[in-house]
Amino acid sequence: MEKKAIPDHGHVPAPQRDSPAPPGTGPDDALILWMLSLTPTERLAVAQGFMDSTFALRNGQRS
Amino acid sequence: MDSAPRYLEILKVLARHQVEHIVVGGVAAILEGAPVSTFDLDIVPDPAPDNRTRLLAAIRELEARYLDPAGRHLVPDETKLATMRIHQLLTRAGPLDVLSTIGKAMTYEDLRVRTHERVVGDLRVRCLNLDAVIESKEQADRDKDRAMLPVLRRTLELKNLAES
Numbered sequence: 001m002e003k004k005a006i007p008d009h010g011h012v013p014a015p016q017r018d019s020p021a022p023p024g025t026g027p028d029d030a031l032i033l034w035m036l037s038l039t040p041t042e043r044l045a046v047a048q049g050f051m052d053s054t055f056a057l058r059n060g061q062r063s
Numbered sequence: 064m065d066s067a068p069r070y071l072e073i074l075k076v077l078a079r080h081q082v083e084h085i086v087v088g089g090v091a092a093i094l095e096g097a098p099v100s101t102f103d104l105d106i107v108p109d110p111a112p113d114n115r116t117r118l119l120a121a122i123r124e125l126e127a128r129y130l131d132p133a134g135r136h137l138v139p140d141e142t143k144l145a146t147m148r149i150h151q152l153l154t155r156a157g158p159l160d161v162l163s164t165i166g167k168a169m170t171y172e173d174l175r176v177r178t179h180e181r182v183v184g185d186l187r188v189r190c191l192n193l194d195a196v197i198e199s200k201e202q203a204d205r206d207k208d209r210a211m212l213p214v215l216r217r218t219l220e221l222k223n224l225a226e227s
Contacts, residue, residue, distance in 0.1 A: 029221065035096045043093050048184050
């Protein structure tokens with residue numbers, strides 16, 4: 001399998017705790033602001049990491 | 064589908080074959096900063112015949128076949144690419160939707176002016192602007208599009224605030 005050219009999603013900085021709190025309903029501003037703080041490469045890595053984790057769970061593997 | 068889609072692998076193959084295309088849909092929204100998830104990579108290719116030939120070479124390298132409920136092994140060819148509007152493909156790197164239009168018949172030419180290049184790894188990816196992604200999903204008006212819209216709209220609001 002081809003080696004990943006994008007950073008592992010573990011290298012993406014975590015959302016800051018002092019980001020605006022999410023409202024009671026609707027989209028989570030803190031999550032959106034965190035994604036906006038990333039580069040496109042990192043954003044794709046986050047999405048890829050989510051998919052990898054989802055499939056690992058589905059297949060009963062450790063991620 | 065037994066393994067996770069590998070968006071970057073598909074984008075790399077398209078780039079290697081110099082396929083002119085626009086990334087639309089969920090992956091475009093992600094590249095624009097929206098925290099959404101999607102299984103499919105959706106693209107709208109330049110419909111020019113020479114580009115269609117390059118696209119066919121790329122999707123053959125990706126071992127693409129049509130998602131077929133009957134389980135038949137149907138593969139894309141020049142005629143299908145030239146005549147069909149929607150190609151829901153399964154490649155060795157995951158699902159790839161090749162679309163001639165999105166929303167209410169927005170074509171490559173319509174969309175081209177609403178894109179910009181994003182650097183993704185060592186690639187330059189032409190990506191639909193977030194406002195156009197939102198518009199296309201409003202026009203498509205499927206359940207999955209409506210479900211994604213609040214996050215996309217809020218992302219655009221916060222993005223515009225940050226840039227003002």
